[in-house]
Amino acid sequence: MRVVSFGFQTWGRKTLQALIDSDHEVVLAVTHPASAQSYKAIWSDSVEELAREHGIPVHLTERADAQTIDLVKRAEPDVIVVNSWYTWMPAELYNLPPHGTLNLHDSLLPKFTGFSPVLWALISGESEFGLTVHRMDEGLDTGDILVRRSLPIGPVDTGTELVLRGMEMIPGAVHEALAALESGTAIWRPQNTSERTYFHKRSERDSLIDWSWSAVDLERFVRALSEPYPRAYTFYRGERIEVLEAEVSQARYGGTPGRVIVQEGGGAVVAGPDAHRGANRGLVIAKIRTAAGVEHSGVEFFARGGYLTDQ
Known part of the structure; x- marks a missing residue:
């Protein structure tokens, strides 16, 4: 033909x-x-x-x-x-x-x-x-x-x-x-x-992490946006950072969504939705990349604690 x-x-x-x-x-x-x-x-x-x-x-x-x-x-x-x-x-x-x-x-x-x-x-x-x-x-x-x-x-x-x-x-x-x-x-x-x-078509805004999502959803989100795609990103102390590797926590945590709580398994745990009930697992961030292109372990980068935000 x-x-x-x-x-x-x-x-x-x-x-x-x-x-x-x-x-x-x-x-x-x-x-x-x-x-x-x-x-x-x-x-x-x-x-x-x-x-x-x-x-x-x-x-x-x-x-x-x-x-x-x-x-x-x-x-x-x-x-x-x-x-x-x-x-x-x-x-x-x-x-x-x-x-x-x-x-x-x-x-x-x-x-x-x-x-x-x-x-x-x-x-x-x-x-x-x-x-x-x-x-x-x-x-x-x-x-x-x-x-x-x-x-x-x-x-x-x-x-x-x-x-x-x-x-x-x-x-x-x-x-x-x-x-x-x-x-x-x-x-x-x-x-x-x-x-x-x-x-719809994906744009840069669609790579922004929404901390109201469950840790299970966010772990998939980080895996989906792998190189060469625009990476999943969030803001920490006013700086935009990319989340390169993450997993779901083993333990359950309470607090405020987006709060860096503690270290677990070589990463930093961030609280997710309904964190005030203390019943859900958090997202363990293992590796990030700064706006300057420098990669850090989650444990190292989030040593001061604090909050991850959408702006």
């Missing part, structure tokens, strides 16, 4: 590589220009570079405009395959090929539609995450499902580890989906819209 690829960042590049490695012909690669903007600069392996290495025509654009649609029409694809495309695609485009347009989304749809689904899945306490190949329609990640693959989320997994693990599923999912289309054996499963959840 003739395939047009729409993609960006490492997700788009791995998808293009999977298409190149398949038995199908990639006739056009559409991608966004390189960007230094926040999350777009993370996992920024170039789709354009890979396409040019293999002699595939490349179209750079921010959006699927009239020129883009014209180029795709002239490429005469049997199917369009999309992964990590940041802007809206009109029906005129995604309905153009005989097999329509396949979109890869790194969640188990219909849950975690929208943005940064792997990070949100870990933060939310899910036991698994995955990759879904679905048919593009007028909604955001709402089309009928063709391929769905899942992996467990372990008790010490970081957001970075899960993202990398999810990317490893791309080749197999792409090859399975295209084989089903070509052979005529594709089985499309409508999404249950009552189970749909949507998550």
Whole structure:
């Protein structure tokens, strides 16, 4: 089959590589220009570079405009395959090929539609995450499902580890989906819209620690925001600090939320929600990084006690 690829960042590049490695012909690669903007600069392996290495025509654009649609029409694809495309695609485009347009989304749809689904899945306490190949329609990640693959989320997994693990599923999912289309054996499963959840784009504000969360939630939050993502941060004595490593306390503590109480297991314990009842576990902060980029152990840095705040 003739395939047009729409993609960006490492997700788009791995998808293009999977298409190149398949038995199908990639006739056009559409991608966004390189960007230094926040999350777009993370996992920024170039789709354009890979396409040019293999002699595939490349179209750079921010959006699927009239020129883009014209180029795709002239490429005469049997199917369009999309992964990590940041802007809206009109029906005129995604309905153009005989097999329509396949979109890869790194969640188990219909849950975690929208943005940064792997990070949100870990933060939310899910036991698994995955990759879904679905048919593009007028909604955001709402089309009928063709391929769905899942992996467990372990008790010490970081957001970075899960993202990398999810990317490893791309080749197999792409090859399975295209084989089903070509052979005529594709089985499309409508999404249950009552189970749909949507998550917005992440920004710097979304990495701010909320000390009203439980220690269990905050420990996952710290693990989710691992390098190269913006780290979980808070303020201590007027200084912004990043929390790099943390765990849930063994003992239960009482006091005021955000108060650095005591040392436990090589870290400093911070009281959480309903601390006045003395029934909940605290967050043990093992390692932090200051605004100057210097890392400290929690025991060393919080030796004076005090409070962690949101400003």
